[in-house]
Amino acid sequence: MDVTKEPHDLENTDCQKVSQVLARVGEKWSILIIMLLNSGPRRFTEIRRAVNGISQRMLTLCLRGLERDGLVKRTVYSVMPPRVEYELTPLGQSLTEPVIALGTWARDHIKEIDAARAAFDGTTDSP
Amino acid sequence: MDVTKEPHDLENTDCQKVSQVLARVGEKWSILIIMLLNSGPRRFTEIRRAVNGISQRMLTLCLRGLERDGLVKRTVYSVMPPRVEYELTPLGQSLTEPVIALGTWARDHIKEIDAARAAFDGTTDSP
DNA sequence: CGGTATCCCTAATGATACTG
DNA sequence: CAGTATCATTAGGGATACCG
Numbered sequence: 001m002d003v004t005k006e007p008h009d010l011e012n013t014d015c016q017k018v019s020q021v022l023a024r025v026g027e028k029w030s031i032l033i034i035m036l037l038n039s040g041p042r043r044f045t046e047i048r049r050a051v052n053g054i055s056q057r058m059l060t061l062c063l064r065g066l067e068r069d070g071l072v073k074r075t076v077y078s079v080m081p082p083r084v085e086y087e088l089t090p091l092g093q094s095l096t097e098p099v100i101a102l103g104t105w106a107r108d109h110i111k112e113i114d115a116a117r118a119a120f121d122g123t124t125d126s127p
Numbered sequence: 128m129d130v131t132k133e134p135h136d137l138e139n140t141d142c143q144k145v146s147q148v149l150a151r152v153g154e155k156w157s158i159l160i161i162m163l164l165n166s167g168p169r170r171f172t173e174i175r176r177a178v179n180g181i182s183q184r185m186l187t188l189c190l191r192g193l194e195r196d197g198l199v200k201r202t203v204y205s206v207m208p209p210r211v212e213y214e215l216t217p218l219g220q221s222l223t224e225p226v227i228a229l230g231t232w233a234r235d236h237i238k239e240i241d242a243a244r245a246a247f248d249g250t251t252d253s254p
Numbered sequence: 255c256g257g258t259a260t261c262c263c264t265a266a267t268g269a270t271a272c273t274g
Numbered sequence: 275c276a277g278t279a280t281c282a283t284t285a286g287g288g289a290t291a292c293c294g
Contacts, residue, residue: 069243070246184267185268
């Protein structure tokens, strides 16, 4: 990415694209769903069970968003009862690579972050 | 979120850490601020001007969050008028690497995403 | 099963005013 | 300049009920 432009151009740089992607990926459930689907196609209810705590409504909305961005493919089987499967598209699969890189960073630095939070809270909290 | 139930769930994996990090990084303004500070320390108002559209309130909150996580260092110069500088910590700098990787992915695939969105909207919008 | 529609509450955010 | 405080508006998201 090019971050060598002037500060006042920030709104016109690739940062916006990163922001857009992160806005999608950063949604509370998106990353969990993407990582789940990375191990294979799943049905709606399977995802719902796997991602503990997500409401039906939010799962639907989240999957629609991922589908809209071309990250997830939705396949409807016209049977009774209905069967709908979700799987990562090639684009969605390629996204898992940088996401895993970020995940590695998170795993490697979560201790530092937690320590920083504790230190910050300890410094500011003074009842 | 509680995903610590079944073994096959997304529970104690790195996904949660990724989620935590992405929750911070995915905040609308965080990434823009981090990338801006990647090119050097900035004062409060400089950041405000550079990150077009952010309110004073949100900039303050966002910077506090980044500071709390140990990603940004805040330095106050006791002068009149006040001067406060923000800069990335080594931890914050290290975060830019995977973020840039994600940014590269975004830049390389933004066209596909836009196309997917257009196709999806064209398919679903039929008034 | 896999949704959609509705209600409703809360958290998030902008706008504005004030301060060391 | 760099905030903090307050108010008002809105968006996010849960609970519930209903549908193909």
